Amino acid sequence: MDLHPPTPLPEGYLEFFQSLESWQNEQTIRLRNSFIHSKEDLSVRLQKNKKPLLSQINPNIDGDLLQNLLDGLLTFLETARPSVSEHVKKLKSNFKWLDFDNLVKAFLKPKESELVDTAKQLEIPEEFFIFVLDHALRPVLRLIAESYQEELANDFHWDIPAICPICGAKSHFSRLRQEDGQRIMFCDRCFSEWKTRYLFCVHCGCDHPNDISYLSVEGNDAYRVYVCKQCHGYLKTYDERTSGRQVDMYIANIGTIYLDMLAQEQGYTNHDGDYLL
Numbered sequence: 092m093d094l095h096p097p098t099p100l101p102e103g104y105l106e107f108f109q110s111l112e113s114w115q116n117e118q119t120i121r122l123r124n125s126f127i128h129s130k131e132d133l134s135v136r137l138q139k140n141k142k143p144l145l146s147q148i149n150p151n152i153d154g155d156l157l158q159n160l161l162d163g164l165l166t167f168l169e170t171a172r173p174s175v176s177e178h179v180k181k182l183k184s185n186f187k188w189l190d191f192d193n194l195v196k197a198f199l200k201p202k203e204s205e206l207v208d209t210a211k212q213l214e215i216p217e218e219f220f221i222f223v224l225d226h227a228l229r230p231v232l233r234l235i236a237e238s239y240q241e242e243l244a245n246d247f248h249w250d251i252p253a254i255c256p257i258c259g260a261k262s263h264f265s266r267l268r269q270e271d272g273q274r275i276m277f278c279d280r281c282f283s284e285w286k287t288r289y290l291f292c293v294h295c296g297c298d299h300p301n302d303i304s305y306l307s308v309e310g311n312d313a314y315r316v317y318v319c320k321q322c323h324g325y326l327k328t329y330d331e332r333t334s335g336r337q338v339d340m341y342i343a344n345i346g347t348i349y350l351d352m353l354a355q356e357q358g359y360t361n362h363d364g365d366y367l368l
């Protein structure tokens with residue numbers, strides 16, 4: 092990635108997420124032949140309920156599969172993040188009494204309070220517990236999302252553009268497509284992409300050209316943060332037309348934390364926490 096952030100990231104930060112993504116890619120490839128998702132009629136589901144697909148259906152992710160993925164992720168973390176090894180040990184030693192089927196359901200609903208209660212019982216930080224569940228499930232969520240890729244790329248309309256229509260994660264990043272400047276939202280949890288308008292605030296729907304503008308850092312104009320004067324919301328964006336090429340959106344989102352800082356310093360918010368689905 093050609094990113095030279097003006098505010099340096101903590102040492103090893105980007106590398107950690109790069110190896111985490113590689114681990115997840117390996118799991119996705121490993122599971123591709125064994126995990127089967129019965130495809131739903133996406134448009135019908137979303138039009139009827141206006142809620143992300145995975146909060147409406149039971150995707151049949153077996154508790155054993157989560158246990159297996161979580162075990163692998165924790166082993167990865169033992170080497171990649173030795174600072175969390177105490178939490179890793181504690182969580183692994185409690186595997187025998189955890190209800191993994193229920194954890195999958197609670198994560199997807201989402202019923203965060205249940206996850207927080209379990210973390211308290213395990214005496215591990217709730218952010219750590221939710222982080223590992225989230226990242227352990229991502230390889231399966233990405234396989235499920237692959238089934239809907241084509242549909243999302245075509246004539247698809249979704250009323251809540253800042254939320255992933257498949258897995259329900261909040262999106263913080265979009266790209267402007269090289270061939271036509273079409274804005275495409277990106278979900279870093281399941282890798283879904285869906286279209287939205289260019290001059291449009293994904294938070295409040297404002298589309299007045301005078302109210303939407305962008306900030307960027309000199310010499311790095313392909314990476315921008317679009318801001319809205321109406322709701323003070325912001326959205327990070329990568330413009331493929333400026334650089335003439337695509338980037339790994341997952342890594343670019345992490346590598347552009349300096350844009351979050353820039354926007355927040357100027358009083359803008361990504362509205363995390365305002366979305367209750």
Ligand SMILES: [Zn+2]
Nearest residue numbers: 255258278281
């Ligand atoms: Zn998603």
Ligand SMILES: [Zn+2]
Nearest residue numbers: 292295319322
């Ligand atoms: Zn807005």
